[in-house]
Amino acid sequence: MASDDTLAQALADVSEQRAALEAEYERISMELTKLRQAEAALRAIVENTPLSQAQIPSLPGLGTEGGRGSRRGSRGPRANSAKGRLRQLLQEAGPQGLTPAQIMRALPDASPATVNAYLSAMTGGGELRRVDDFYVFTRGPDSGASENAASDSSDASDDE
Structure with missing residues (x-):
């Protein structure tokens, strides 16, 4: 049993180091x-070429807007995102919830981070509640939807 704890701690340490390196890499x-x-924008200015012709790279995952308006906003996370999968996992776990180790x-x-x-x-x-070492989902399945959709679903549940 002690070797299981040692291995679990080693795994947690390695995962934490990997997460830190991934964050730094990002x-x-x-x-x-x-x-x-x-550089591309300055080159376009120096060479007196239109910015539309300059080859300006986009930020990964942010589109061509340079980060403006790239947040998911009120629509919540996509179903295939880490947060969307985490939400789905906790919803499916039901009232018993899951420990961080089970989630990982x-x-x-x-990444653990x-x-x-x-x-x-x-x-x-308020979407989750922590009970001892377990995370329990507290909201309904539409919690990732927009506020309007969430209020619509709560209106619908009032009708039921």
């Missing part, structure tokens, strides 16, 4: 892309 990638955008086993491609951030935000937002 940060550096974003900075590099921003520098490439600035079910979402092996999501990302999962912990989502769990914290969802708990703070």
